[in-house]
Every structure is written in C-alpha cells, then in structure tokens.
Amino acid sequence: MPTSKHRAVFEVNGKAVDIEVESRTTLSDCLRHQLRLTGTHVGCEHGVCGACTIIIDGAAVRSCLTLAVQADGSQITTVEGISFDEGLTPLQTAFRKHHALQCGFCTPGMLMTAHALLTENPDVDEEGIRHVLSGNICRCTGYIPIIQAVLEARAAYKKPENA
Amino acid sequence: MSKANRFVGSPVERLEDLRLLRGRGRFVDDLTAEGVLNAVILRSPVAHGIIKGIDTSAALAIPGVVAVLTAEEIGRPVPTIPIRLFASKLTEPLEQPCIADRKVRYVGEPVVLVIAESQAIAEDACDAVVLDIETLPPVVTREAAEKGQSLLFDELGTNRCARFTAIKGDADDAFRNAAYRRRERFGVHRHTAVFMEGRGLLAEWFEEEGKLVVQGGAKVPFATRKALSKQMNLPEDKIEVHEADTGGGFGSRGEFYPEDFLIPFAARYVGKPIKWVEDRREHLACSNHSRETEVEAEIACDKNGMVLGLRGTAFVDSGAYVRTNGLINPRNVSQFMSGPYHVPNINIVTDFYLSNKGPVGTYRGPGRYETDYVRERLFDMAANDLGIDRVEFRRRNLVREDQMPYQLPQIVETKSGDELDSGNYEVTLDQCLAEFKWAEKVEKYDGKLIDGRYHGLGLHCFIEGGAAGPKENARLVLEKSGNVSVYVGSSQVGQGVVTVLTQIAADALEMPMDKIAIFHGSTTGTKEGFGSFHSRSTVMGGSAIVVAAASLQKLMREAAGRRFNCAPGEVTLEDGKAQGPGGKSLTFAELAEEDISIEESFFNHKHTWAYGTHATHIAVDPQTGQVEVLEYVAVEDVGRMVNPLTLGGQAVGAIVQGLGGTFLEHLIYDGEGQLLTGTFADYLLPTAGDFPRIRAIMTGNYPSPINPLGVKGAGEGGIIPVGGIMANAIASALRSFNVQPLELPLSPPRIWKLIDDARPAEAAE
Numbered sequence: 001m002p003t004s005k006h007r008a009v010f011e012v013n014g015k016a017v018d019i020e021v022e023s024r025t026t027l028s029d030c031l032r033h034q035l036r037l038t039g040t041h042v043g044c045e046h047g048v049c050g051a052c053t054i055i056i057d058g059a060a061v062r063s064c065l066t067l068a069v070q071a072d073g074s075q076i077t078t079v080e081g082i083s084f085d086e087g088l089t090p091l092q093t094a095f096r097k098h099h100a101l102q103c104g105f106c107t108p109g110m111l112m113t114a115h116a117l118l119t120e121n122p123d124v125d126e127e128g129i130r131h132v133l134s135g136n137i138c139r140c141t142g143y144i145p146i147i148q149a150v151l152e153a154r155a156a157y158k159k160p161e162n163a
Numbered sequence: 164m165s166k167a168n169r170f171v172g173s174p175v176e177r178l179e180d181l182r183l184l185r186g187r188g189r190f191v192d193d194l195t196a197e198g199v200l201n202a203v204i205l206r207s208p209v210a211h212g213i214i215k216g217i218d219t220s221a222a223l224a225i226p227g228v229v230a231v232l233t234a235e236e237i238g239r240p241v242p243t244i245p246i247r248l249f250a251s252k253l254t255e256p257l258e259q260p261c262i263a264d265r266k267v268r269y270v271g272e273p274v275v276l277v278i279a280e281s282q283a284i285a286e287d288a289c290d291a292v293v294l295d296i297e298t299l300p301p302v303v304t305r306e307a308a309e310k311g312q313s314l315l316f317d318e319l320g321t322n323r324c325a326r327f328t329a330i331k332g333d334a335d336d337a338f339r340n341a342a343y344r345r346r347e348r349f350g351v352h353r354h355t356a357v358f359m360e361g362r363g364l365l366a367e368w369f370e371e372e373g374k375l376v377v378q379g380g381a382k383v384p385f386a387t388r389k390a391l392s393k394q395m396n397l398p399e400d401k402i403e404v405h406e407a408d409t410g411g412g413f414g415s416r417g418e419f420y421p422e423d424f425l426i427p428f429a430a431r432y433v434g435k436p437i438k439w440v441e442d443r444r445e446h447l448a449c450s451n452h453s454r455e456t457e458v459e460a461e462i463a464c465d466k467n468g469m470v471l472g473l474r475g476t477a478f479v480d481s482g483a484y485v486r487t488n489g490l491i492n493p494r495n496v497s498q499f500m501s502g503p504y505h506v507p508n509i510n511i512v513t514d515f516y517l518s519n520k521g522p523v524g525t526y527r528g529p530g531r532y533e534t535d536y537v538r539e540r541l542f543d544m545a546a547n548d549l550g551i552d553r554v555e556f557r558r559r560n561l562v563r564e565d566q567m568p569y570q571l572p573q574i575v576e577t578k579s580g581d582e583l584d585s586g587n588y589e590v591t592l593d594q595c596l597a598e599f600k601w602a603e604k605v606e607k608y609d610g611k612l613i614d615g616r617y618h619g620l621g622l623h624c625f626i627e628g629g630a631a632g633p634k635e636n637a638r639l640v641l642e643k644s645g646n647v648s649v650y651v652g653s654s655q656v657g658q659g660v661v662t663v664l665t666q667i668a669a670d671a672l673e674m675p676m677d678k679i680a681i682f683h684g685s686t687t688g689t690k691e692g693f694g695s696f697h698s699r700s701t702v703m704g705g706s707a708i709v710v711a712a713a714s715l716q717k718l719m720r721e722a723a724g725r726r727f728n729c730a731p732g733e734v735t736l737e738d739g740k741a742q743g744p745g746g747k748s749l750t751f752a753e754l755a756e757e758d759i760s761i762e763e764s765f766f767n768h769k770h771t772w773a774y775g776t777h778a779t780h781i782a783v784d785p786q787t788g789q790v791e792v793l794e795y796v797a798v799e800d801v802g803r804m805v806n807p808l809t810l811g812g813q814a815v816g817a818i819v820q821g822l823g824g825t826f827l828e829h830l831i832y833d834g835e836g837q838l839l840t841g842t843f844a845d846y847l848l849p850t851a852g853d854f855p856r857i858r859a860i861m862t863g864n865y866p867s868p869i870n871p872l873g874v875k876g877a878g879e880g881g882i883i884p885v886g887g888i889m890a891n892a893i894a895s896a897l898r899s900f901n902v903q904p905l906e907l908p909l910s911p912p913r914i915w916k917l918i919d920d921a922r923p924a925e926a927a928e
Contacts, residue, residue, distance in 0.1 A: 024283065038193035039186020041410075043359050044443040048843035051359060079186035092184040096176050099812045103657025104183030105190065105360040105410030134850040137843070139359045139411050140657055141812060142819030143851040 010071045012037065013081030021068040028052045030068035031078060039079040039108050043137070050136030053109040054078050060116035079108035082115055090156030091115060094149040102140030109136050114150045122157035170666035170676060171872070172863070174808035177662040178676075179655075183408070191363035191379035191407040196436035199365070200229055202426055203285035205275035206445070207267035209298050210519035210836025211313070214265055216295035217275060222288035227280040230433050231288065234264035237428060242394035244419050247386055247487040249325075249494065249577060257316060257324050259484035259522060261394070261424040267296060268315050268483035269521055270838055271448030273421045278429055278437060301519040301836035305457060305478055308516040315483060315517040324485055325515040329497035331572035332508035334463075337472035341463035345544055346475075350906040351533045351886065353455035353480065354828040356526045357848060358657075360410020362450065363440035364422060366430035373401055375427055380404035381684065382417020382654050383694035386487075388686045394424050395431065399686075406684030412656030413820070414525035414696065415451045418487040444841045451489070451524025452830055455480035456496060456533040460511070462541040468551040470560045472508035473500055473538070479530075481515050482522035488696075489523045490515065495530020498574055498581065500538050503588050503626045503774050504560040509572045519836040525696070527817060528627065528883040532824070536907065539623050539887035543894065544903070553891075554596065557624050561588040583626065583772045584875075586800055586865040592624060595776035595798040598860055604780055610898045616782040616791075619896025623777045623884035627799075629698030629876010630771040630869070636689040637707035638762035639668075639715040645739055645751030646678045647715070650762075652692020653704030654684040658878060659809040660700050666805055667705040667872065671712035673736065690762060698876025701805055702771055706870045711763035718759050723749055771867045771875035775799030777818075777884045781892045788915025790893060792822065795857040802875035804863040813878035814859035821885025823849040829908055897921075 003023040010017050012035065021030055026045075031037045031054070040063055043051035047065040054063045055077040082089060088096060091114060101107045110133065117124060117132045124132070129150045130143075138146060182188055219231040234241050243258035263274045275292050279285035300313040307313065308322045315322055338344060364379040375397060380387050384404040392399045409416060422439055430437045441449070460475030479493040493513040500511050546556035562569045562583060569583040596602070601622070608618040638650040649668050653660055661681045669676045682688050683704075693703065719741060720731035727734065727743035735742050741749045780794040797814055804810055827847040831839045840846040859881065866873025890904045893914060900921035906913065 022283070032192070037186075038190075039188075041190070041360065042192070043361075043410075044843045046443065046842055046844070049359065049443075083185035083187075088181070088184060092180075095184055096180040099177070099808045101180060101183055102659065102809075102812060102816060103359065103409060103411040104179065104188050105358075105408075105657075107183055108186050111184070130852045130855065134852040137359065137848050137850060139357060139413075139820070139848065140816045142815040142817075142854070142857060143849075144815055144819075144855065144857060145812065147851065147855070 006069045008069050008072045010074050010076055012076045013078060023069060025068045026064055027066040027068045027071050028063035031063060037078050037080055041105055041108055043106065050113060051106050051109040053112045053136065055112055055116050060113050079111055082111065091153040094153040098145040098149040100141060100145040100149040106136060106138045110138065110146060114153065118154055118157040122154050124154070126151060170669045171805050175662060175666055175806055177659050177809065178665060179659060179661050188408040190360055190410055191365060192440045194365050194378055194407060196365060196367055199436040199438050200278050200280060200433065201282040201285050202429060202437050202439035203277050203282060203289050204273045204422070205277065205289040205292050207263060207270060207272040207274050207296070209267060209296055210270050210301040211299040212267050212296040213299065214263060214267060214274070215297050218293040219275065221291040222277060225284060225288050225291060227284040228277065228288045229280065230278040230429065232276040232429060232432065233274065234262050237262055239264065242424055244421065244486060245390050246485055246490065249490040254324060254485045256318065257485040257517065259421065259486060261421040269519055270836055271445065271521060272483065273425065276425050276429060278433055302517070303519060303832055303834060303836050308518050315519065322517045323514055324481055324517050325490055325493060326576060327494045327497040327513045328575040329500070329509055329511045329572040330575055334472045334474040334508040334510035337508035338461065338463045338474060341471050342466045343464040343545065343549055344461060345541065345548060346459065346461040347541065347544065347905060348457065348459045349537045349540060351454050351456045351536060352907050353452050353830040354824045355451060355453045355830065356413035356415035357846065358411025358413060358416055361441040361443065361446050362416060362420065362422070364426040365436065365438045366427040367436040368431040368434060370434060375401065375431065376403045377427055378405050378407055380417065381406050381409045382412055382656060382696060384654065384684055384686050385652065385692040385694065387419055387423055390419050391424065391427060395428060404686045406654055409656050413527045414529060416656065417654065418451060418524050443843060447830070447841050447846055448521055448838050451486060452482055452521045453492060453523050453526035453529060454533060458496070458537045460537050460541060462545050464545050464549065466549070468546060468549050468556045468559055470504060470506050473506050474510040477511065477513035479513055479515050480520065480523065481517050482520045483517065484522045486522045486524050488525045491525050492523060492530045494574060496534045498572060499531055500534040501571065502535055502538055503562055503624050505562050505566060520832050527820065528879045531627065531883045532821065532886055535623070535625055535883050536886040536890065539884070540890055543891045553622060554601065557622070558589060558592060561592065561624060581770060584769065584867050584869055586772065586774050588624065588774055590864065591774060591798045591800050592776045595778050595796060598798060599778040599796040601778055608780060609895055616784050617896040618780065618782050619892040621779045621888040621892030621895060623888035623891070625880060625884045626772045626774045627698065627877065627880035627883055628770045628772060630702035630767060631697035631699050632767045634764045634766045635693050635703035635707040636691050636762060636764050637704065637711040638689050638760065639711045640760040641715065641719065641751060641755045643752060643755050645755060646680065647672055647674065648680050648682060649708060650682045650688030651704045651708060652689050652694060653700035654695040656695055658700070658813065659806065660695065660704070663701055663805050663809060664704055664708060668708050668712060671709045672716065698878050702870050702874050702876050703765060703767065705805070705872050705874060707763060707765040709871045710765050711761055714761045714763050715759065718761060719754060722754055722757050722759055767869060769869045771802060771869060773799055773801045773875040773877045773880055775880060777888050779888050779892050781889065781896060783893060783896045783914060785918050788911035788913065788918065790826065790909060790914060792854050793856060797859040797881060798862065799877065799880050800862045800864050801877040802863055802865060802867040803873040804861060805874060807861060810861045810877060811859050814861060814881040815857050817879060817881025818857050818859070818885060819849050819854050821882035822854050825886045825889045825907060826909055
C-alpha cells in the first residue's frame with residue numbers, strides 16, 4: 001500500500017541532493033530511478049551479490065539493503081563519482097588490462113568494494129583482497145583477473161612517503 | 164586473411180570496457196521512456212494444479228494500477244513459446260503458453276500480469292490478487308515422471324516428450340565379444356547459468372505506425388522478432404528488437420520466455436511503454452534450468468584398453484514444458500558421449516521427460532558437461548580395472564589427426580550426424596601434462612594422505628562444438644567520414660564481441676580499429692541475423708565480416724576506378740585512400756560521396772571443434788568432505804586465436820562456473836515441487852576465495868578448415884570437463900577407501916558420506 005513520503009538530504013558524488021522518497025524505497029532504487037545514476041547495479045536485492053555496493057561515509061555498503069531515508073545526512077560515492085569524464089582511473093585501467101570484466105554488470109560493485117578497501121588499506125595482500133571481494137559475485141571472470149587488477153592498483157592508492 | 168594482419172591474434176584490450184568501467188553501461192533496467200509503466204507478474208505458487216478462479220477486483224481497485232491481465236484478457240488460444248531448435252509436430256503441444264491457461268505446471272509459471280504506475284504499486288496489486296488453484300499430484304522425481312500416474316499433459320498419455328538415439332556401428336555385437344565391460348549409473352543435478360543481471364524488457368508501441376519496439380532482446384533478436392510477429396499478428400518489419408548491454412548469457416538469456424510476449428502485448432494493450440525486470444527469486448525459479456540427467460552407461464574395451472563401445476540409457480528432465488532449445492540437452496547427451504575419442508560402436512538412448520519443475524534450456528556446454536562426466540568417469544574406472552595408466556588409456560583412444568574429419572554417431576530421430584573437423588588431440592594432451600608436471604605430481608601426491616588430507620589428480624580430454632549454421636549476415640557501410648560501419652547479426656552476451664569483431668574487420672579491411680564501428684544485436688542492422696549461441700559469433704559473425712569486407716573493397720575499387728578512369732584492379736586501398744595510376748588519389752571520405760555498402764552472408768553447415776585437456780590436483784578433507792582445488796591447468800586449441808586476452812578469460816570463467824556447478828550450485832525442489840534454493844543465500848555461486856589457482860593456456864595451432872578465418876568456436880570448453888575431472892580426482896584421492904563418486908554435486912556431505920560408509924570395510928580388512 002502507498003506509504004508516506006520523507007525528505008532526505010544527502011550528498012552524492014559531491015553534489016547536494018534534497019528529495020522526497022517513500023519509506024520503502026531502497027537507496028539503490030533511489031539512486032538509479034530517482035537520481036538516474038544507473039551505474040550502480042542491482043543483482044539480487046537481498047544483499048548477497050554485492051553489485052549494488054556504494055560508499056557511504058567511507059564504508060562500502062549494500063545500497064539494496066539500505067533505505068533511501070537512511071542516507072539522510074550522509075556522503076555517498078557511486079561508480080560515477082570515481083570515474084573521469086575522459087580516460088580511466090588507475091583502478092579501472094588495471095581492470096581493463098587484466099580483462100577483469102566481461103559482461104560488466106558486477107563491475108561497478110567490484111570497483112566500489114576495491115576502492116573502499118584500497119583507500120583504507122593500500123598494502124592489503126592477495127588473501128586480504130580475496131577475503132573482502134568474496135562479498136561480490138562475478139559470474140563471468142572466475143575472479144582471478146579481478147584479484148590481479150586490484151593487486152596492481154594498490155600502488156596508485158599508496159600515500160607518497162614523507163607526506 | 165589480409166596480408167597486413169595486425170589485430171587478429173593480439174591481446175587487444177576491450178573496447179566495451181571504457182563504458183562499463185565508468186558506470187556508463189546501458190543495461191535494460193537503465194533505460195526508460197516517457198510515461199513508462201511497470202509490469203510485475205504474479206506466478207503460480209503451486210507446482211501442478213487446475214486454475215479454478217482468479218479474482219483481480221481488489222488489485223484493480225488500487226490507485227495507480229492500470230491493467231491486470233490473465234489468459235482471459237490476453238485471449239485464447241494463448242500464444243505459446245515456439246521451439247527454436249528441433250521443433251516437431253510431436254513437441255508442438257508441449258510448448259509453454261505465455262500465461263497459464265486453466266492449468267499451472269511449475270512454481271513460478273506466470274498467471275497474472277499487473278501493469279501499474281510504479282513497480283511497488285504493481286507488487287502491491289499482485290498481493291491483492293486471489294488465486295484459486297486446485298492442486299494435482301506434482302511430478303518431481305524421475306520415478307514419478309516415468310510412472311506417469313500424474314501427467315503434465317493428459318492428451319500426451321505419458322510424461323516422455325522426446326527421445327534421441329545415437330547409433331554408430333553395432334554396439335551390442337561389440338559388447339558381446341568384449342574382453343572387458345563395466346556398467347555404472349551416474350547422476351548430474353539440476354543447476355543453471357544464473358547470470359548477474361536479471362532478464363528485463365522495455366516495450367513501446369507506436370500506434371500511428373503500428374510499430375512495436377522492444378529493448379532487452381539478447382542472443383537471438385531475430386528469432387524473438389519472428390516469434391513475436393506470429394504471436395502478435397504483426398509483420399516482422401513492424402517489430403524492432405534491440406539488445407541493451409547484457410549482463411551475462413551463458414545460453415540462458417535471450418531465449419524466448421513468457422515475458423517476451425507478455426510485455427510487448429501489454430504495451431500494445433495499454434498503449435504505453437512498459438518495463439519489466441525480474442527479481443532474483445523469479446530468475447532462479449523461471450529462467451531456463453539445465454543439466455538434470457541420469458545415465459546408466461556401459462563401456463566395452465579389449466584387453467589392451469582400446470575402447471570398443473559405449474552404450475546406455477539416459478534420462479533428462481525437461482521441466483514443465485519443452486522450451487526453445489531444451490531439446491539440445493538430451494540430443495547432446497546422446498550424440499557427444501564419445502567426445503574426442505575413437506569409439507567404433509555406440510548406442511545411447513536418451514529420453515526427455517516432463518516434470519513439474521522449471522522448464523530447461525541450454526547452459527554453456529549443454530549436454531556435454533553431463534555426457535563428458537559419464538565418459539571420463541568410465542574411462543578412469545576401465546583404465547584402473549585393466550591396470551593401464553589413465554593417461555595412456557586416453558592416449559590410445561584419442562581420435563588421430565589422420566582420422567579427420569571423424570564421424571560422430573548418427574541421431575536416429577533427427578537423422579543427423581556430425582563430424583570432428585581437425586586437430587591433433589594428442590598434442591594438447593602432452594602440452595597439458597607438461598604444463599601441469601603430471602608425472603612428477605602423480606608420484607608425489609596422487610592418492611596420498613598429506614597433512615590430514617587425501618590428495619588426488621584428475622585428467623580430462625574434451626571437445627567443444629561451435630559455429631552453428633545455417634549462416635550469419637554482415638552489412639558494411641562506407642560512411643561519409645571514411646570510416647566503416649559494420650552491422651552484424653551476432654549478439655553481445657558479455658563475451659567481448661565488439662572487440663573481437665572489430666579486430667577481424669580491421670584486418671579484413673586493412674584499416675585501423677578506430678575507423679571501424681560494430682553494431683550488433685538489432686533487427687534493424689541486417690536483413691537477417693542468427694545471433695550468439697553454440698559458440699558461433701566469432702566464427703560465423705567474423706566470417707560474414709570477412710566475406711562482406713572483400714565485397715566492400717571490390718565496390719570501393721570499382722567506384723574509384725570509375726572516378727580515375729581505370730580498371731578496378733589498378734586501384735589500391737591503403738592508409739584511408741584509394742590510389743590509382745598516375746598518382747590519382749581519393750580519401751575514403753571522398754570515395755563515400757557515392758553510397759557504398761554491401762550485405763553478405765557466410766553460410767556453414769558444419770561445426771568447428773576446439774579441443775583440449777584439463778588436469779587438476781585436489782585435496783579432500785576426510786573429516787568434513789571438503790574438497791580444495793590446489794591446481795587446475797587447461798590447455799585448449801581453438802584453431803586460431805583472435806584475442807588471447809578475451810579467449811583466456813572465457814576459459815577461466817567457464818572453469819570456475821563448472822566448479823560452481825560441480826561443488827556448490829543446486830536447484831533443489833521438495834516433494835511438492837517447491838524450489839528450495841530461491842536466493843543467493845541458498846543457491847551458492849563461487850566467490851573470490853573459492854578457486855584461486857586456475858591457469859588456461861590457449862593455442863591456435865590447427866586452424867579449422869571450414870571457415871576463412873580458421874577459427875573455432877570457444878568459450879564453452881572450460882566448463883565441459885569440470886564435473887568429470889573433479890569426480891575422477893576425488894576417486895583417485897580416496898582410492899584407499901575404494902569409493903566412486905557417481906552423483907553430482909560433489910558437496911561436502913556427499914563426499915564425507917562416501918568416506919564414512921567405506922570406513923567399516925576399511926577397518927574390517
């Protein structure tokens with residue numbers, strides 16, 4: 001049945017958003033259908049596949065298990081927010097080089113999980129990468145090239161020494 | 164191929180990636196249209212029953228609900244889903260009605276279609292519909308299907324819907340005289356493709372033009388258009404079917420499903436654009452299932468381990484209806500059991516039975532994963548019984564290069580044969596053994612208890628078919644910019660078809676890749692198109708491009724000849740310019756002032772056969788039954804490689820899918836025909852931590868003689884050996900228990916039970 005609407009004020013990829021959402025609207029649906037940020041994909045709607053992963057206040061989060069109203073007051077980054085208009089970021093470049101995507105549907109979630117991980121811990125080892133990425137399902141690649149890509153992208157996330 | 168062959172064979176980074184990596188893909192749920200409405204489908208909650216009544220009044224009363232459609236509103240007879248491959252009068256009555264009419268036959272079958280202003284309202288309305296269904300006894304097991312006390316189609320009089328008999332030589336005679344025979348019963352469980360993006364459609368009806376435009380078609384958009392044309396009584400030229408980006412296919416996406424009719428029909432019915440995207444539960448219950456097979460098979464050999472014959476009977480579960488390509492599975496189980504081996508006598512009878520479960524279709528390596536599992540298990544058992552090394556046993560029986568083309572058995576019912584095209588199977592066997600260091604590892608690990616786990620090795624030789632005919636089309640247009648647009652009947656299912664076909668076109672036209680644009684997966688691009696299945700897009704789409712490129716260059720030379728007043732043969736096409744005698748020169752852009760375009764077809768009635776060997780090293784934990792894959796090496800020859808990067812990706816991805824199917828994935832039904840594995844928490848897919856050590860070595864040493872590129876269809880091969888090799892490796896690891904895993908999946912409880920059951924015997928010795 002129709003539910004009441006709520007105001008939600010948050011930031012997506014550095015831009016302020018002030019919208020009305022139904023109580024039951026998930027953040028993934030809000031991003032995709034209300035804000036038309038369709039880079040975030042929805043693969044299972046029950047929090048297992050990880051395709052909808054976005055970054056909220058620095059943490060990788062399932063946007064399908066988050067209600068849009070819960071985003072009120074937060075800072076959100078989606079795949080569009082970590083992409084350049086032209087060219088690719090080092091993480092994306094590594095994905096391309098290692099053929100870490102085929103159909104590309106899980107890719108935004110993979111990138112967001114990897115981005116959050118490498119931002120927090122650019123020295124993470126292969127086992128650590130596998131552990132964290134095991135929350136994102138890919139049906140095409142068998143994961144091996146994805147792990148190689150994330151390993152290679154670590155360098156770009158390391159802070160310069162003496163900084 | 165052209166003299167300036169630069170791109171084919173190179174690991175070119177994919178063109179698709181630039182969009183997909185930046186969140187700029189255009190998958191079907193990313194598309195929208197002015198005034199779009201949402202569709203949600205109410206599906207049968209019971210496996211088998213008679214529809215007594217459907218009360219939609221409460222649903223229609225909900226504000227925002229636009230239409231609620233049942234078989235009544237759609238009109239009888241309800242259109243059915245046509246069988247695309249091996250259609251016959253026999254199976255026509257078993258086609259699925261696009262919406263259940265009077266009877267439901269599986270959990271998930273569409274019963275009511277709700278159109279509303281939002282998906283949420285449509286879902287509310289589904290909840291408000293009252294279904295009155297009188298249940299019938301469900302047919303869930305093989306026993307119930309064969310017994311036929313409960314029938315899916317009363318008028319059929321049985322639940323058996325098809326039979327495929329593969330015959331070669333005289334199997335009974337061969338078995339009568341054989342020195343060695345062994346018979347075993349094998350089981351492969353129901354599992355399927357489970358691609359990451361759910362299926363979806365966006366249909367728009369344009370009243371003035373009487374035209375239907377459908378987005379979200381995939382794999383075979385021309386076949387979809389043909390089916391829709393008949394179902395909606397519209398001429399084909401009034402229907403456009405377009406692919407969006409597709410989030411994986413693996414044989415399952417793009418076949419015609421009930422929604423492929425329901426959503427376009429509803430768009431015309433309400434006169435508004437309609438979007439429908441399935442959720443994961445719908446996907447697991449309703450997209451084509453696959454693989455559920457039982458085989459009782461027997462092998463006959465002479466005392467030297469030369470295989471004399473294979474015979475047996477197989478049961479393949481069809482689910483509730485015969486869908487578009489479901490008949491491929493039982494056909495392949497029969498026809499391809501001999502795989503890459505010379506087997507002079509074959510008799511395999513496969514029966515296809517209806518059940519009250521989700522209808523089946525093809526899944527990557529259809530029938531081949533199943534039949535390879537059976538053959539390679541029997542080969543290991545026979546080698547072991549005869550005291551012959553399993554590598555030597557395989558080596559003795561592989562089809563030799565001088566036996567090519569090699570005849571496979573005939574299928575009696577379809578009167579169709581097949582033949583292996585080319586290659587040297589022993590070379591890939593030896594390369595795999597060397598890469599894997601087989602001899603060394605057998606010595607060190609095989610059958611040994613090391614640190615509490617039993618180690619085992621497995622080996623598996625296989626073939627993979629590709630390049631289904633009858634033909635493929637490519638239309639090439641010299642654009643005013645001097646670039647070339649390539650329209651092709653092939654489709655993108657995530658395999659990188661744009662990159663691969665751009666490489667082929669660039670070489671064929673001797674132009675840089677950035678001067679070529681590929682357009683695929685639309686009924687507007689070419690007159691005809693056949694799509695992407697049976698590993699055919701590189702062979703068939705690629706060859707069509709090669710044929711059309713030669714014709715386009717001929718037209719360009721003729722056009723330039725007219726302008727230069729010289730013979731076409733005097734014109735050279737190079738560096739974006741047509742050059743003639745006396746320094747005359749026109750850029751391609753200048754040449755394109757005249758319309759230059761051509762559509763050509765590449766015809767093919769044979770198949771390509773890539774082939775190879777896989778080897779693996781596993782460890783079994785006897786306390787838990789858990790199997791760890793310590794190493795996996797695949798070697799496959801594909802005739803000629805177009806893009807080693809994407810090709811290797813296909814192989815590794817397919818192997819991991821196969822490992823998922825072998826160890827984890829299972830569509831489980833209970834006795835009432837309820838699907839118990841309807842979420843990703845229940846239907847387990849491999850994740851990043853599961854299978855980290857896999858290598859694929861792809862070669863292109865023995866080109867196919869049946870197409871101008873010499874390429875062979877590849878991309879399914881990786882999955883085919885996985886069930887067989889893993890069961891063999893486990894049997895080898897557990898040889899001290901003398902156990903044989905015969906049933907898939909090789910789940911920890913099953914392996915643990917094998918060990919546990921064997922223990923008292925071991926203790927008694």
